[in-house]
Amino acid sequence: MSQAILNGLLTGGLYASLGIGLSLVYGVTRVINAAHGAYIVLGAYLAWAAWQAWGIDPFAMVPVLMAIGFVLGYLVQRVLVNAVVKRQVLMTVAMTFGIDLIIVTAVLLTWGADLHIVRVPYAADGFDLAGARVPFVRLGIFGLAICMALALDAIVRRTTIGAQIRAVSQDRPAAELLGINVGHTYGVAHGLAAAVACAAGAMVAMITPLQPFLGVSLLLVAFAVVVLAGFGPIAPVLVAGVLLALSEQLVGLYIGTEYQRLAIFAVYLAVATLRPHGLFGARFYAH
Amino acid sequence: MLLELRDVKRHFGGVRAVDGVSGTLEKGRILGLIGPNGSGKTTLLGMIGAAIAPSGGEIRLDGRPMSGWSTRAAAQAGIARAFQVPQHAAGLTVLENVMLGAMFGSRQLPQGEAEGEARRALDEVGLGWLADKDPHEASLGERRGVELARLLAMRPTLALMDEVMGGLSAKNIALTEQIIVRLRDEGVTLIVVEHVAGVIGRIADEICVLHQGRVLHWGPPAEVLADRRVVDAYLGRGATADG
Amino acid sequence: MRTDLRHRLATLARDRRVALVIVTGVVLVALPFALGNFWLRVMTTGLMFAGLGHGMQIMLGLAGWPALGNVVFFGVGAYAAALLNLRLGIPPILAVPLGGLVAAAVALMAARAMLSLRGSYFLMATVALNFAMLELVLVSRELTNGPQGLTLDPVVTGSPQYVYSVFYFVFLAVLAVSSAAVVLLRRSRLGFGLLAIKGNEDAAAMLGVPMFRYRAIAWAASAGLTGLIGGVYAFWIGYIDPESVFDLLISLAVILMVLLGGRLLVAGPIIAAFAYELVDVVAWRELNEARLLALGLALVVVVRFLPGGLPEVGDHLARLRGSRRPREESADAA
Numbered sequence: 087m088s089q090a091i092l093n094g095l096l097t098g099g100l101y102a103s104l105g106i107g108l109s110l111v112y113g114v115t116r117v118i119n120a121a122h123g124a125y126i127v128l129g130a131y132l133a134w135a136a137w138q139a140w141g142i143d144p145f146a147m148v149p150v151l152m153a154i155g156f157v158l159g160y161l162v163q164r165v166l167v168n169a170v171v172k173r174q175v176l177m178t179v180a181m182t183f184g185i186d187l188i189i190v191t192a193v194l195l196t197w198g199a200d201l202h203i204v205r206v207p208y209a210a211d212g213f214d215l216a217g218a219r220v221p222f223v224r225l226g227i228f229g230l231a232i233c234m235a236l237a238l239d240a241i242v243r244r245t246t247i248g249a250q251i252r253a254v255s256q257d258r259p260a261a262e263l264l265g266i267n268v269g270h271t272y273g274v275a276h277g278l279a280a281a282v283a284c285a286a287g288a289m290v291a292m293i294t295p296l297q298p299f300l301g302v303s304l305l306l307v308a309f310a311v312v313v314l315a316g317f318g319p320i321a322p323v324l325v326a327g328v329l330l331a332l333s334e335q336l337v338g339l340y341i342g343t344e345y346q347r348l349a350i351f352a353v354y355l356a357v358a359t360l361r362p363h364g365l366f367g368a369r370f371y372a373h
Numbered sequence: 374m375l376l377e378l379r380d381v382k383r384h385f386g387g388v389r390a391v392d393g394v395s396g397t398l399e400k401g402r403i404l405g406l407i408g409p410n411g412s413g414k415t416t417l418l419g420m421i422g423a424a425i426a427p428s429g430g431e432i433r434l435d436g437r438p439m440s441g442w443s444t445r446a447a448a449q450a451g452i453a454r455a456f457q458v459p460q461h462a463a464g465l466t467v468l469e470n471v472m473l474g475a476m477f478g479s480r481q482l483p484q485g486e487a488e489g490e491a492r493r494a495l496d497e498v499g500l501g502w503l504a505d506k507d508p509h510e511a512s513l514g515e516r517r518g519v520e521l522a523r524l525l526a527m528r529p530t531l532a533l534m535d536e537v538m539g540g541l542s543a544k545n546i547a548l549t550e551q552i553i554v555r556l557r558d559e560g561v562t563l564i565v566v567e568h569v570a571g572v573i574g575r576i577a578d579e580i581c582v583l584h585q586g587r588v589l590h591w592g593p594p595a596e597v598l599a600d601r602r603v604v605d606a607y608l609g610r611g612a613t614a615d616g
Numbered sequence: 617m618r619t620d621l622r623h624r625l626a627t628l629a630r631d632r633r634v635a636l637v638i639v640t641g642v643v644l645v646a647l648p649f650a651l652g653n654f655w656l657r658v659m660t661t662g663l664m665f666a667g668l669g670h671g672m673q674i675m676l677g678l679a680g681w682p683a684l685g686n687v688v689f690f691g692v693g694a695y696a697a698a699l700l701n702l703r704l705g706i707p708p709i710l711a712v713p714l715g716g717l718v719a720a721a722v723a724l725m726a727a728r729a730m731l732s733l734r735g736s737y738f739l740m741a742t743v744a745l746n747f748a749m750l751e752l753v754l755v756s757r758e759l760t761n762g763p764q765g766l767t768l769d770p771v772v773t774g775s776p777q778y779v780y781s782v783f784y785f786v787f788l789a790v791l792a793v794s795s796a797a798v799v800l801l802r803r804s805r806l807g808f809g810l811l812a813i814k815g816n817e818d819a820a821a822m823l824g825v826p827m828f829r830y831r832a833i834a835w836a837a838s839a840g841l842t843g844l845i846g847g848v849y850a851f852w853i854g855y856i857d858p859e860s861v862f863d864l865l866i867s868l869a870v871i872l873m874v875l876l877g878g879r880l881l882v883a884g885p886i887i888a889a890f891a892y893e894l895v896d897v898v899a900w901r902e903l904n905e906a907r908l909l910a911l912g913l914a915l916v917v918v919v920r921f922l923p924g925g926l927p928e929v930g931d932h933l934a935r936l937r938g939s940r941r942p943r944e945e946s947a948d949a950a
Contacts, residue, residue, distance in 0.1 A: 112736070116736070117736075118736050118739065118740065166916060166920055169920060170919055170920060170923075173919070173923065174676075174680065174682070175682045175735040175736055175739060176676060176682035176683075176684060176739065176871065177875065177919045177923065178919065179682065179684060179736070179739055180684070180868060180871050180872070180875070180915050180919060181915055181916050181919035181920060183868055183912075183915060184868075184911070184912040184913065184914070184915025184916040184919070185912065185916060186912070187868075187908050187909065187911055187912025187915070188909060188912040188913060188916065190908070190912075191905050191906075191908045191909040191912065192909075194905050194908075195905055195909075302864065303747075306740075306743065306744060306747060309740050309744075310744075313737070313740070344754070344755050345755055347747075347751050348748065348751035348752060348755060351744050351747050351748035351751060352748060354744050355729075355741065355744050355745065355748060358733065358737060358740070358741045358744065359729035359730055359733065359741065360729075422822070424822070443821070444821045444822045444824075445821055445822075445824050445825070445826065445827065447822075448822060448823055448824030449824050454822060460816055460818060460819035460822070461815070461816060461819065462811065462812045462813075462814075462815025462816040462819055462820065463814075463815040463816060464811055464814060464815045465811055465812065465815055469808070469811075472808075473808075473812050473819075473820070473823050473825070474823060476805065476808065476809075477809065477812075477820075477823050477824040477825045477826075478823060478824045479824070483805070484805060484808065523823075527823075
């Protein structure tokens with residue numbers, strides 16, 4: 087039981103980091119980026135490839151992945167998405183799914199469909215806490231997730247670009263009047279989100295067998311986190327991630343592991359339909 | 374008595390947009406709703422149109438409380454609204470937009486009849502030639518005219534007009550005034566919010582002045598316009614409203 | 617009265633569109649007798665996608681409501697029809713329409729909860745619904761046989777040519793139904809209201825359009841049609857498994873077809889479906905990755921550069937041709 091709780095806590099950090107980027111992009115551009123899952127997958131495979139070829143620890147790859155992710159996300163937003171933000175929701179999301187497919191097939195063609203996983207030398211090491219095992223890897227992931235969340239929060243709250251992001255997400259026309267380059271701001275938001283996603287991918291690579299189509303289910307987890315938390319402040323996202331992971335663990339423990347995914351979707355549907363603005367009611371603005 | 378407002382309030386967080394408005398409006402009257410910016414006119418109109426729910430107090434239409442009404446319920450009860458920024462459905466022609474008023478409001482006409490009604494309404498506002506065009510290609514004055522036509526097609530009992538004359542030519546202002554007065558003569562009740570000078574003075578049967586969410590004066594035009602507090606409120610000398 | 621009817625029929629006959637429909641109908645009916653098995657299958661798949669396209673068109677083109685997870689009804693219809701047949705012995709001819717009804721019922725139940733959600737939230741909710749159904753089917757092993765799927769007894773026996781032809785005509789009949797449904801919906805009061813909602817939701821609500829009722833009916837119609845096709849699919853292939861019938865890629869491909877179809881509500885998805893299927897078969901026969909890549913690229917290209925779909929391409933071409941003869945044109949116009 088305590089193991090389940092601990093797993094829930096640690097995995098919750100990972101889920102939260104999956105959701106943070108998505109929350110940021112949606113909160114600012116009002117477009118759901120279906121390619122978010124693909125960024126995670128890309129980051130995961132790049133981390134695995136680096137480990138495979140040069141023995142680089144995925145944690146060490148994180149800064150590189152974040153840079154790659156940022157550039158990719160920024161370009162995708164400015165070149166492709168910016169032109170279609172004003173269209174029908176289904177069209178823009180369908181396009182981002184298209185981007186997702188392109189990235190995923192690129193991964194598929196480069197690395198094949200076989201399962202891969204990163205097994206770092208210290209994968210089995212850890213320490214015991216309150217009758218449960220705390221693997222170093224998971225602890226590291228949790229720590230990294232918290233760091234990224236805090237960093238992103240700091241960026242949004244304390245930098246100029248962060249202020250621009252907040253302005254655009256609250257009142258786009260007003261921001262434009264103030265002279266803020268909305269297209270650039272969208273790009274930065276998307277870039278930051280992709281950066282976090284790629285880094286999250288490195289973490290995923292260490293605990294889940296990788297296959298190229300992992301993206302969509304990760305996207306759904308990310309969205310579930312975002313829906314639970316509501317769009318806006320970062321703190322609820324962390325809590326939501328932990329809550330989701332905990333429910334998953336508890337369901338697995340008491341009902342059966344095959345019901346875990348169903349439980350996630352059930353929780354998601356329940357919250358999405360009953361409280362679309364999240365358990366905490368936080369929103370970037372009233373939609 | 375068509376409309377009754379009982380201590381109607383609306384708060385947005387700490388802001389008291391409407392802070393206890395009471396009064397009655399008889400059928401077949403034109404009420405001019407005026408007041409400085411931010412006095413709560415649009416919010417009050419929104420509540421009467423059931424687009425916003427009051428935070429306190431009650432609004433009664435024909436004796437029936439409007440609590441919990443959707444905008445659709447309001448439409449079916451014969452309430453129509455026209456806005457400063459015309460609200461049209463993209464993808465439908467001007468004629469089809471006007472038909473919506475006749476088809477889905479309190480009249481619920483079938484498509485064939487609705488088309489006839491829509492054409493008549495468009496002719497009345499002088500825009501019959503615009504029927505098959507895309508509303509978004511029309512000028513602002515034309516789009517306002519289409520809104521008005523749609524309102525006419527609805528044959529409302531209560532019409533709420535929120536600053537529909539701003540930016541119109543003198544000719545169109547006169548035309549709109551004519552239509553409002555004609556509606557009143559046919560028994561429609563209208564609440565008109567307008568900043569364009571002179572309009573309210575010309576057409577209103579009674580005037581309600583709002584200031585900081587409260588009624589400063591509600592009565593016949595001559596009285597209201599002579600009230601020094603009203604003048605002060607508009608000139609910003611900080612008059613307080615005692616209701 | 618009679619002359620009025622005759623007059624109307626005469627105008628109808630002269631209408632180019634009607635002629636086109638009749639010609640297309642005749643061609644489609646005659647095809648099975650001319651094609652071999654392989655191409656017969658290809659055309660049948662095209663017919664199936666065309667019908668699915670109409671189902672999505674009701675949501676996308678009429679209601680303007682982003683039901684990305686609509687494939688869930690394909691799966692529900694397929695499984696409902698299959699289970700009714702296997703577990704309750706109901707003959708396919710009844711099981712399939714019942715499967716469609718089950719799908720419509722699911723939509724109505726979900727409507728209560730989901731239709732009040734705004735755009736993007738509704739979209740993700742439908743995706744979640746799809747995956748939730750997938751998981752539900754997977755865990756209900758005793759009933760659905762879980763990941764192994766269900767195998768159905770052959771409905772028609774005979775030569776492969778004969779069997780393929782039968783299903784060709786079944787899908788053709790379904791396409792006729794879906795086409796009629798879209799046309800009727802568009803012209804009806806319901807269609808009017810849906811377009812108003814799609815065009816300006818707040819205005820529609822203010823004017824008294826019954827928002828929830830109309831959207832729910834549209835969704836149920838879309839779901840029922842999609843479910844019906846799912847049921848036919850189940851008996852056509854003879855085998856269904858959860859991952860195939862609840863596949864989000866099906867929804868994405870169908871959306872691509874509807875987008876390609878542009879402003880042509882009925883003909884658009886039909887043309888696009890056949891175009892898609894032909895390209896799919898000719899170009900990527902063995903390469904699954906290439907097919908996915910092509911779908912992704914197509915989605916990006918169409919949304920970003922060709923939002924009006926093939927009709928927009930047609931417009932561009934017409935304008936190009938028109939600009940090559942400026943003098944003649946202006947003389948006529950004057």
